[in-house]
Every structure is written in C-alpha cells, then in structure tokens.
Amino acid sequence: MENTQKVDLTKIKPYGDTLNDGMVQMSFTLPVPYGDEASEAARQLAAKMGFDEPAVVYSKDLGIGYTYFIMYGKCTHTVDYTTVEVPKVDIEFMDRDQVEEYIRENIKRPVVIVGACTGTDAHTVGIDAIMNMKGFDGNYGLERYKGIEAINMGSQVPNEELIARAIDLKADAILVSQVVTQKDVHIANLTQLVEMIEAEGLRDKIVLVCGGPRISHDLAQELGYDAGFGSGSFANHVATFVVKQIVERNLI
C-alpha cells in the first residue's frame, strides 16, 4: 500500500474507487422519448455540466415521451475544504434533563412554544420531529419536555393564524418549518411572518426560530430570525436555544 495517496484537504473531489477519481453518480429525467438519441442527449448534457467521460449506465422509458437516466461522470472541480465555513447555532447543547432543569431553575414557569409549517407547505416531517412527543431518531420531541408547553399547529398554517395563536397563548417562542416549497416561496413566506410580528410590536418579546433542509443559521440572519436549524437538528438543540435566549434576552 505504499502508493496510498494522502487526502489533500485544500483540493477535495469525489471518491469512487480510488482517491480523487472524481466519480459521480447522478440521475435525471429528460422530456424526450426513450432510445439511443435520448441517451446521447443525456451524455452531451452531462458533458456540458463539466463531467469528464460521462456515461449512461441505465435508462428507462417513463412513458409519455420521457426517459429516466442514471449517469456516471468524473468531476473535474475541487473545493478547498480548509476554507469552508458554516455558521451554526454556537452554543453548547443541553439534553432533555438539562433543559428541564434549566427551566426549573432559571425561568420558573412553563415555556410556551408554538410551531407550524406555514404557507403552502404541507410537509410536517420537520416540525413533527422537533415538537411531537415521539420525536425523531431516538430524540423525544418538545411535547415530552417537562416545563415546555408545545403547541404544534400542523401544516399549511397562514402566518396570520400562527401569530394570532402565539398572541393568544402568550408564546415565548415561535418555530416555523419550511420543508418543500416551489421557486423560493418559502423565503417570502418567512419574511412576511417576521414583518407581521414586527408590525404587531412583538419581535423583541419573542424568540423566533426557523428550520428545514434549506434553512441555515446564516440564512436566518438575512430573514430576520434569531436562529435557523438545518437537517440533523433535534428537539434538544431547539429547546436549548430557546430557553437560553429567554434568559439572555430577559424575556422571563
């Protein structure tokens, strides 16, 4: 194994069979009928995407003149991993017991958290994973936390209703989930919520958190939220952030 190459973190590229071979597997559908011409079109398209040696390894007739492809190709680009920076919620996360104790000791009253999947989005998988009792991947949701009153309003909730409910319940925090949206409509939807909360004069009295696979902590800043949680976040992450904000911002 004396030929083993070392990984150069300043120039990383995909790994297939050997280091830095750049191998990528991808799939897409073209609106053309199944056949040799379709495969050639797919190959040319992959070449235009910048892949070396593009090849169709599988294609399937989807009917109505559409064809599905699985392609291989070699990526010619590299990324300098050492310069990649992703801002994250920068606190030490507590587990459920610690969050419960933190509430008992520092807040001394129930923390009310209202959550919803807003606008046109009907995908509750995100908000359910954080809020519902059974939680996700072995991490219980906020409903199970002692000291937290978690209200999950479900999907396709208009911003107006979410705010009205939060006002009604004197909520400490609002969680908004956006999972699948078309043409970046989640952005306008998220800013509208923030703007309405500002208009109601509530912004500095509430902890505002957004989450979803296309949400980052970085984007939260742009949107005007206190935090953004991407994929791989659990209830205890969100809970830690919310209870700490309540104490730090003196919202007790």
Add this chain to the structure above:
Amino acid sequence: MRLIDIISQNNYNTVSIIGLAKNSGKTVTLNYLIEEAENLGLNIGITSTGRDGESVDLVTQTQKPTIMAAEGMYAATAKKALMLSEAKTEILETTGIPTPMGEVVIVKVRQGGNIQIAGPVSTADMKHVAERLKHHGAQVVFIDGAIDRKAVSSPVVTDACIVAAGAVLSRDMKKVLEKTAHSVECFKLAQVGSDARKIIQKHRKTCIIQNTGSVIVPDIATSITGGKKISELIDENAEYVYIKGAVTTSLLKDIGDNKFLRGIKIIIEDGTKLFTDINVWNELRRKGLTVETVNSVNVIAVTLNPVSPAGYFFDSEIFKSEMEKYIPGVKIVDVVSGGDFD
C-alpha cells in the same frame, strides 16, 4: 438636487434602504450613497437588517456586490461578519445584541477595504444601534434592508426611506412599475388630522372613534384575526377606525364588507404595517376604502436596477421615464447605469 444633498440638507439622520425583493439593488444603492457621502465629506455609519457584503447570495447563489468601506466610516456588524471583512477596524463598543452571526459590535474603519455587514434582526435593537452609531460620530446612518423586509423603514425607526426597485420583480416591466407604485403608495399614505391623532395616541389600541368623540375599544387580542369583531362595531356614527399592528388583506376585506365603509377612515400606524395584495387593495379603494396613517413614511427616492440576475434587463431610460410617470413627485435614480444628474 442630488440624493445625498437631499439627505444632508434635510438633516435626515437615519435612512433605510428597502427593496421589494432580493437582488433589487439595495446594496448597489448603499454603495452609491457611500461614494456620494465620501465626495461630500459626510461622516456616515452603515448597518444592515440582514447580511451584506458577502460576494455570493445565500438563497439564489448569484453574485452580490461587495461593500467598500472607506477609512473613517462607522459600521455596526456582527462579530463573525467582521472576521470575514478585509477592512481593518477598531471596535468602539460591544452592544450585547445577539444575532445568528454573533454579537453586534460598533466599529470605526481604520483602513479601507471590503466589509461584511450583519446587524440586529429586530427593529427595536436596530434603533438602538443607529443611536450608538450617531453617538460615536456618524452624521447619517444608512440601514440596508434584507430581501423584502420593510419594518425598518417605519418612521418610528428611520427618518427617511429609499425604495430599491429592480427588474428582478418581473420580466414584465409594467408589473414592476405597478408593484413599486403600490408599495410607495402605501408608504406615502396621508397622515390623519391632529384631533384624531390625539385620541389615537391616548388609547394606543385598536379602536373606533365616533363623530361624537366617544371611543369604542373592541375586545380582541390582535387585529389580525379581529376583522369581523371590529366590523360589527362600525355603525353610522363611526368616523375613524384605528388599527394597531399588522393590517392584513383579510382584515381589510372584513371591513370592506361593512355598509358604512364610505363613512369611515381607517387609520393605521404607518405604511410598513400594511400587508395587502395589490388587487384586493385596488378593489377596496374602488369600493370607497380610505386609509390614513399616524405617521407617514418619508420616501425620498426610488432607485432602479434595470438588470435581473435571471439574465434579462430593461432599457434603463424607458424604465426610468415610466417609473417617473407611475410615481410622480418622488426622485427616481438609476443607480446601475445612470446616476443622478439633475
């Protein structure tokens, strides 16, 4: 008169730059004003309600203009954004205001260069930060908006507002003109007379003011869902209906169905509180809806960006002259290809 002269001669201390969408030209406008202020010898401070100065957009992955900070300028920005900046700065003060990118600090630029700006996310904190920038010596503070967020342009927060309109809004120039004119119309709604204003400022709650001078306060937690209840209390004696907080399309529709609509004036806090669909708004106006504000937003200019990152652009001269027709009485500046000649 040049835009910077308008700002300086009217002693506007805080100026917000808001857009109707992403990539509508807010940062280009900010850069233009930074340069103009420098030529005029004005000491300025800058901050942002979102994030500015990074070269690639977070959502659309398109190129964004960077912000060039000159020596002597002040800025309020989050620690992590500051660390990504090239400009050398002196930290004058830490504010204790948290943002997703760290605590907001007030800095003075000691050596010019690109700077990244990420300011407070809430307007209450923004107001405080603008005060601090002024305290340290900024004569004018420019607050760059984010995406389509407009709350910072409330007259409670900033003295004057610049609206950035860009081709990005639609491929159809007419739609861009209509949308821009609609938002400027909402911002510039007339201010209510002083008698009604006094009553409103005494109550500070959603209420109905009758022509006898008596005031009815509906029992609602928020006007957002209170449209029907408010409407039920409107009778032939109602003169003003004051709505505190967000004024939504559904609320306006509820009141628009009231048979005494033509006899009343709706008063809102200011134009940033209005969340209405342009079609519903125009239809209700035809039915006789009149809306005035406690404070009107001072729109001093509309800036144009005739280029869309989606790859199309408008003829800048036509875009400018059409915008002048749609929004008479407001200065229109093409910050991308034209500049400010008159």
